[in-house]
Amino acid sequence: MKIRFLLDENLPPKLKSALLRLNPKIDIMRVGEENMPTLGTLDPEILIYLEMSKRLLITDNRKSMPSHLNDHWSSGRHTWxxxxxxxxxxxSKAAEELNLIWEVSEAEEWIDKIGWIPF
Incomplete structure (x- = not known):
């Protein structure tokens, strides 16, 4: 299964546009868009949504997300x-890296893993 991305609401919408210009086949959505978690959704709820929808989160939230992620895993839950x-x-660099990751890996390879862009 190909990776399906979700951009955190604090990231610029232009990142989605830049990635789709490189590869229009990529499934990338953003918090606040139709049928996605609404703006202001709390991190624990975002993590549950990601698990259920099989989406990988792209974020720069290093303040609250790490502890919520640990709590999520500690409760026996998973992430994509x-x-x-x-x-x-x-x-442009972020879009290039995400495109490369999408092209060379499958969604299942990222279950319960975290990474940095760029690596």
């Missing part, structure tokens, strides 16, 4: 992966 974007990363 999470990527943290490094500070000051140009959108």
């Amino acid at each position: 992966g999470l990527f943290w974007l490094r500070p000051n990363l140009p959108l």
Whole structure:
């Protein structure tokens, strides 16, 4: 199964556009879009949504997400992966990295794993 991404609400919508310009086949949505978690949804609820929808989260939230992620895993739950974007990363570079990850890996490879963009 190919990776399906969800952009956290704090990331610029232009990241989605940049990635789709590189590869329009990629399934990428953003918090706040139709049929996605609404803006302001709490991290624990986002993690449950991601698990149920089989989506990998892309975020730069390093303040609250790590503890919520640990709580999620401690309760026996799972994720379909999470990527943290490094500070000051140009959108074009983030889009290139995400496109590469999408092209060379499958969703199941990222279950309960976290990574950094760029690696």
